[in-house]
């Protein structure tokens with residue numbers, strides 16, 4: 112059984128980018144996260160301790176962005192999917208990061224990765 116917990120359009124203002132001007136000021140990133148998990152225990156217990164808590168995952172993403180500085184979205188995505196798989200009861204995570212201020216002619220640009228927990 113594959114159940115899913117998701118986070119949509121989590122905004123984090125952070126320093127990221129290749130160019131010098133991007134290292135001078137924060138810009139918004141938007142995170143969409145899909146995490147495969149199993150609801151069986153939580154549905155029996157009705158206890159938040161038995162779920163992948165989307166609020167805690169959101170806090171963790173924000174905290175990591177505030178404590179690290181990288182150039183590429185790909186680097187940040189790899190770091191965050193590793194953290195989510197290591198710290199939460201998730202078998203697979205798909206992370207999409209959008210960077211709306213990067214290309215003015217586009218509504219947004221970004222990347223998406225999917226990573227599975229090693230079995």
Ligand SMILES: Nc1nc2c(c(=O)[nH]1)N=C([C@H](O)[C@@H](O)CO)CN2
Nearest residue numbers: 127128129130182183184185213214
């Ligand atoms: N695939 C990517 N392409 C680009 C990235 C990135 O992180 N991943 N970053 C940049 C620059 O930082 C850009 O956002 C500045 O406008 C360019 N391409």
